[in-house]
Amino acid sequence: MAVLDNIGYRALTEESACEYVKSLKLFLPDEKMTVEEIGDGNLNYVYRITSNHKSVIIKQALPYAKVVGESWPLTLKRAKLEAEVLKKHGEFVPHLLPAVLASDEELALTVMEDLSHLTIVRDGLIQGDHYPNLSAHIGEYLAKTLFSTSDFALHPFEKKKLVAKFSNPELCKITEDLVFTDPFFDVETNDFEAELAEVVQQLWTNDKLKLEVAKIKYAFLTEAESLLHGDLHTGSIFASKSETKVIDPEFGFYGPIGFDVGQYIAHLIFQVLVRNENDRIVILQQIEEVWDVFSQYFSEAWQNSVVNPFTKVPGALESFLAKVFKDAIGVVGCELIRRTIGLSHVKDLDGIEDSSIRLYVKKATIQLGSSLIINRKNIVTISQLLKELEAYTS
Amino acid sequence: MAVLDNIGYRALTEESACEYVKSLKLFLPDEKMTVEEIGDGNLNYVYRITSNHKSVIIKQALPYAKVVGESWPLTLKRAKLEAEVLKKHGEFVPHLLPAVLASDEELALTVMEDLSHLTIVRDGLIQGDHYPNLSAHIGEYLAKTLFSTSDFALHPFEKKKLVAKFSNPELCKITEDLVFTDPFFDVETNDFEAELAEVVQQLWTNDKLKLEVAKIKYAFLTEAESLLHGDLHTGSIFASKSETKVIDPEFGFYGPIGFDVGQYIAHLIFQVLVRNENDRIVILQQIEEVWDVFSQYFSEAWQNSVVNPFTKVPGALESFLAKVFKDAIGVVGCELIRRTIGLSHVKDLDGIEDSSIRLYVKKATIQLGSSLIINRKNIVTISQLLKELEAYTS
Numbered sequence: 001m002a003v004l005d006n007i008g009y010r011a012l013t014e015e016s017a018c019e020y021v022k023s024l025k026l027f028l029p030d031e032k033m034t035v036e037e038i039g040d041g042n043l044n045y046v047y048r049i050t051s052n053h054k055s056v057i058i059k060q061a062l063p064y065a066k067v068v069g070e071s072w073p074l075t076l077k078r079a080k081l082e083a084e085v086l087k088k089h090g091e092f093v094p095h096l097l098p099a100v101l102a103s104d105e106e107l108a109l110t111v112m113e114d115l116s117h118l119t120i121v122r123d124g125l126i127q128g129d130h131y132p133n134l135s136a137h138i139g140e141y142l143a144k145t146l147f148s149t150s151d152f153a154l155h156p157f158e159k160k161k162l163v164a165k166f167s168n169p170e171l172c173k174i175t176e177d178l179v180f181t182d183p184f185f186d187v188e189t190n191d192f193e194a195e196l197a198e199v200v201q202q203l204w205t206n207d208k209l210k211l212e213v214a215k216i217k218y219a220f221l222t223e224a225e226s227l228l229h230g231d232l233h234t235g236s237i238f239a240s241k242s243e244t245k246v247i248d249p250e251f252g253f254y255g256p257i258g259f260d261v262g263q264y265i266a267h268l269i270f271q272v273l274v275r276n277e278n279d280r281i282v283i284l285q286q287i288e289e290v291w292d293v294f295s296q297y298f299s300e301a302w303q304n305s306v307v308n309p310f311t312k313v314p315g316a317l318e319s320f321l322a323k324v325f326k327d328a329i330g331v332v333g334c335e336l337i338r339r340t341i342g343l344s345h346v347k348d349l350d351g352i353e354d355s356s357i358r359l360y361v362k363k364a365t366i367q368l369g370s371s372l373i374i375n376r377k378n379i380v381t382i383s384q385l386l387k388e389l390e391a392y393t394s
Numbered sequence: 395m396a397v398l399d400n401i402g403y404r405a406l407t408e409e410s411a412c413e414y415v416k417s418l419k420l421f422l423p424d425e426k427m428t429v430e431e432i433g434d435g436n437l438n439y440v441y442r443i444t445s446n447h448k449s450v451i452i453k454q455a456l457p458y459a460k461v462v463g464e465s466w467p468l469t470l471k472r473a474k475l476e477a478e479v480l481k482k483h484g485e486f487v488p489h490l491l492p493a494v495l496a497s498d499e500e501l502a503l504t505v506m507e508d509l510s511h512l513t514i515v516r517d518g519l520i521q522g523d524h525y526p527n528l529s530a531h532i533g534e535y536l537a538k539t540l541f542s543t544s545d546f547a548l549h550p551f552e553k554k555k556l557v558a559k560f561s562n563p564e565l566c567k568i569t570e571d572l573v574f575t576d577p578f579f580d581v582e583t584n585d586f587e588a589e590l591a592e593v594v595q596q597l598w599t600n601d602k603l604k605l606e607v608a609k610i611k612y613a614f615l616t617e618a619e620s621l622l623h624g625d626l627h628t629g630s631i632f633a634s635k636s637e638t639k640v641i642d643p644e645f646g647f648y649g650p651i652g653f654d655v656g657q658y659i660a661h662l663i664f665q666v667l668v669r670n671e672n673d674r675i676v677i678l679q680q681i682e683e684v685w686d687v688f689s690q691y692f693s694e695a696w697q698n699s700v701v702n703p704f705t706k707v708p709g710a711l712e713s714f715l716a717k718v719f720k721d722a723i724g725v726v727g728c729e730l731i732r733r734t735i736g737l738s739h740v741k742d743l744d745g746i747e748d749s750s751i752r753l754y755v756k757k758a759t760i761q762l763g764s765s766l767i768i769n770r771k772n773i774v775t776i777s778q779l780l781k782e783l784e785a786y787t788s
Contacts, residue, residue, distance in 0.1 A: 151615045207709065213704070316604075316608050
């Protein structure tokens with residue numbers, strides 16, 4: 001099915017990847033180039049092509065995903081969508097994204113700036129690296145991309161055009177299933193250690209929890225607020241001490257703002273839960289900072305908004321930020337749970353070698369997730385969130 | 395602009411309207427036909443074409459609207475959209491809609507079943523007619539069209555396809571402005587009697603109210619729940635004692651379910667406010683009935699849903715209906731206000747000849763509308779709504 005989307009599609013090899021970038025004149029005709037495949041081969045081929053004066057990345061979508069053991073057909077259109085999200089978000093935060101050098105819908109590929117001098121944030125955080133600008137940058141990225149594509153910034157004709165353009169049903173379905181449905185029911189995509197069975201069973205029979213998850217999922221299905229990244233975990237962010245670059249927005253679509261905000265916070269929380277007391281502080285500060293910077297940039301943009309006269313009503317900004325925060329806390333809860341017992345895990349947890357510690361942390365993750373989902377109406381500030389975390393780290 | 399949408403567009407005359415239906419073979423070649431233009435000429439031409447054995451309606455969109463004094467360019471695509479909504483809704487409630495006999499995108503017209511044996515409900519109610527089946531039919535119409543096009547009934551791919559198909563920015567903008575924005579600000583589209591200036595001024599300076607309207611408008615802008623009618627007032631419904639037919643869904647789009655429910659209830663409330671105590675009871679019963687029948691049909695469909703496993707979670711249905719009800723009450727409030735002081739009025743109010751009664755009722759309408767908007771979280775049952783109405787009718 002998916003292959004038929006693009007009749008001219010062919011999977012690149014190292015050789016044809018080189019030929020392709022040559023044809024784009026990104027390198028000189030006689031320049032000596034080396035190429036290596038650096039992706040994990042799950043969803044995409046990723047080639048790095050280097051000469052002695054420059055390097056670029058080609059990311060090509062595969063017509064299937066290997067996430068469920070065998071291959072799963074998946075639209076090649078996601079390559080174009082990813083390139084389009086990068087371009088749209090790049091209008092607002094070019095310094096926080098890789099530059100798109102070329103894209104090819106037929107071949108389902110994007111040629112991008114090489115970011116190999118940076119580290120994937122998840123890996124860096126696991127090995128204890130510190131990124132002092134990370135949360136300030138992500139706060140800015142979130143505020144500017146999400147505000148600028150919302151009904152507070154755009155004429156409704158333009159906004160509705162973008163909603164239609166960024167319709168992304170296939171990738172959304174993955175999130176609808178793997179984040180917001182499967183972990184809460186006894187289905188075979190779930191994946192958890194036997195010792196967690198009792199905690200998981202409690203979760204599956206917790207109707208109060210499932211009622212709240214139903215609402216969070218429904219918001220994901222129906223609320224077309226802003227053009228999201230759609231998969232903003234710490235594996236989608238490259239960083240160094242000074243620089244931050246957000247990659248891989250192939251799950252982008254018009255959805256609830258709190259989704260992007262919540263996913264990022266959830267993945268910082270994994271680090272809070274796995275670190276010891278001293279090393280945890282810096283992550284807690286990052287959590288605080290991302291919300292503070294996000295709300296600061298968002299508020300500035302709001303105050304300059306001329307599209308919607310209701311932005312001038314006293315209390316409207318605070319009320320809207322409260323909605324985003326509540327939505328984000330719900331997403332944090334779902335993400336914590338799904339990355340612990342669902343199909344797709346995180347190295348932060350699975351990488352803990354001592355099994356009693358690992359199981360302890362995983363139980364804490366599930367319980368914290370449940371508590372956030374159920375109590376999100378009462379967790380209305382970032383300090384209340386941090387306080388809630390304390391109970392699961394002491 | 396709008397004319398350029400359809401290069402083959404030409405406005406029909408009585409003669410060409412006849413020729414057109416002949417070409418469709420809806421009448422015999424030599425049949426004697428009479429034609430009359432029965433529309434108000436504001437947005438559409440409406441021709442009734444009759445022979446001695448049948449009659450049909452041709453509704454042709456005009457490339458402009460005359461609603462603001464002079465003409466306002468308006469997309470001709472709305473004709474196709476209207477025909478498509480009729481067809482989609484017709485899959486679920488064919489008995490409550492006119493049959494679509496033909497549609498022509500180029501000419502921006504739809505040929506439909508003639509409903510001239512029925513009365514426009516607004517006119518009927520104003521002259522005191524009673525439609526014993528009206529609210530049961532509308533409750534069924536609302537439940538079946540709105541449930542069947544929602545994420546509770548459709549696979550997400552199908553639902554998202556429909557969201558894109560029924561994107562309707564131009565007509566939505568009219569609602570965004572005239573229902574949810576202009577009446578709450580001092581702008582020139584508003585239209586109210588000088589004696590209301592003080593009450594209107596209070597409304598414009600009521601920040602608490604405006605904060606709530608901001609949320610209701612935002613839901614209209616962002617919540618793609620179901621394929622709405624989008625303009626379900628009593629002027630969009632034909633009825634007799636036994637039959638009910640919903641017409642004119644050119645404002646159709648994917649929006650919040652409570653919008654359709656609330657608009658219908660609002661227009662019944664105009665009748666509550668203008669009638670004397672004895673004649674009011676039957677309308678109060680209609681208000682109760684539409685919600686009861688809506689929730690009954692909606693609940694039945696929900697219980698049979700297999701798309702979303704969360705529908706089986708105890709409390710999920712009740713929680714969802716509570717959301718719809720709250721959304722509906724907010725829309726009732728906005729609709730009451732905008733039809734009193736905004737650009738587009740209703741005969742129910744403007745037709746009251748005695749000016750002191752008219753002004754009294756209009757003030758009540760504005761105050762009731764404001765109260766419903768502000769207190770909608772506390773009005774959670776239809777009997778609480780009816781109780782709230784009492785204060786404005788005694």
